[in-house]
Amino acid sequence: MKIAIFGLGYVGLTAAGCLTKQGHDIIGIDVSETKVKDINAGRTPISEPGLDVLIAEAIAAGRLAAFTEVSDRLDDRDIAIVCVGTPSAPDGSHNMAYIAEVTRQIARALGKPREAPLTVVYRSTIRPGTLEELVRPIFASILKTPEAFVELVYNPEFLRESMAIKDFFAPPKIVIGTMDGTPSANMDRMNADLSAPVFYTGFREAEFTKFVDNTFHALKVAFANEIGRVCVDLGISATKVHEIFISDTKLNISPYYLRPGGAFGGSCLPKDVRALQYIATDIGVPVPVIDNVIKSNEVHKHYLFTHAIDGLKPGAKVLMVGLAFKADSDDLRESPNLDLARKLLQAGYKLSIWDDTLEPSKLIGQNLGYGFTHLPAMETLLVSRATAEATTFDRVIDTNGRFGALSPAAASEVVRLDRLP
Incomplete structure (x- = not known):
């Protein structure tokens, strides 16, 4: 040519x-x-x-x-x-x-x-x-x-x-x-x-x-250097930690956790990020990237709320699919969907929740305490499959991609939050 x-x-x-x-x-x-x-x-x-x-x-x-x-x-x-x-x-x-x-x-x-x-x-x-x-x-x-x-x-x-x-x-x-x-x-x-x-x-x-690509590469460098600073001050081999980290090509170096969609939650990620922040502060090592991870996640939670209700008037009937922090789990600890449900109620929407994995009577320990502390009305909001399918809703908010398992009577619009368009 x-x-x-x-x-x-x-x-x-x-x-x-x-x-x-x-x-x-x-x-x-x-x-x-x-x-x-x-x-x-x-x-x-x-x-x-x-x-x-x-x-x-x-x-x-x-x-x-x-x-x-x-x-x-x-x-x-x-x-x-x-x-x-x-x-x-x-x-x-x-x-x-x-x-x-x-x-x-x-x-x-x-x-x-x-x-x-x-x-x-x-x-x-x-x-x-x-x-x-x-x-x-x-x-x-x-x-x-x-x-x-x-x-x-x-x-x-x-x-x-x-x-x-x-x-x-x-x-x-x-x-x-x-x-x-x-x-x-x-x-x-x-x-x-x-x-x-x-x-x-x-x-x-x-x-x-x-x-x-370039912003993610920059993020990787900044993240790696912050981890390296913490390692050095704790007497840990940054080289060995890096070797172990990159050996995991199933989760760490992979497409997982990189799809734009829901905020992170659960019992591990928020807790461990905060703990690492504390460790870094305790030993006097600045980690500005890590310090803003939780803040970014909170911003994203509110963004998902505004995205979910865009154009929807208060008082509308809403079905939220998924309350646990991910599909096929009943873990409510730090689930961003609890925050979403609370925001929907505070904004005046008539909320129902269907989660095919969640059974309130089976919740125990921290999971039980966290769920009812952050959403006291949880038990009255949860509906059965039959109710979800027989009710007409103004909008369905699908947080975990499980809406396809339902056959609802009517829903004027479905908004997916597990992935952004």
């Missing part, structure tokens, strides 16, 4: 080297004359293991050339990949000046009719909505009928510096955002030699992916 790459920094130049290795014909566009001169001489202006060899081989084979201006060089290209920087603005937002300028350059270079639209692929990290609200309007203002000239794609990269070449050829995933979420033939051709899960989606989901 014939591909143009705008921006020859770490991402763009790595892509250029790797794509030429796959046999593609690449031109690179960058405003830096020094950078362009080095690349055309077979030298790499950045330090990335193995990239110098790829660039030298590509130049020698005639598969790579760099320029400072686009001119008419897009006429024979199948794909244009935008890899320019999106640095932080003073307010923390992304500075979109380079994205806007390159988009204008591409649009102006596409004035001639084409046999097929140029696939313009954005890889820079950009705010969700950028392709719809910034990029496409720029193309539309210059080309009038942009779809006749360009196919817009957002394709985030997942390259780690110092391991970028390995990551390019063995990515953890391939995310491709298109206007309507349908596949792009050019993207499929370009990625044909790569083996990874492929996700086609709309622009916004693809644009947001990089934010989710």
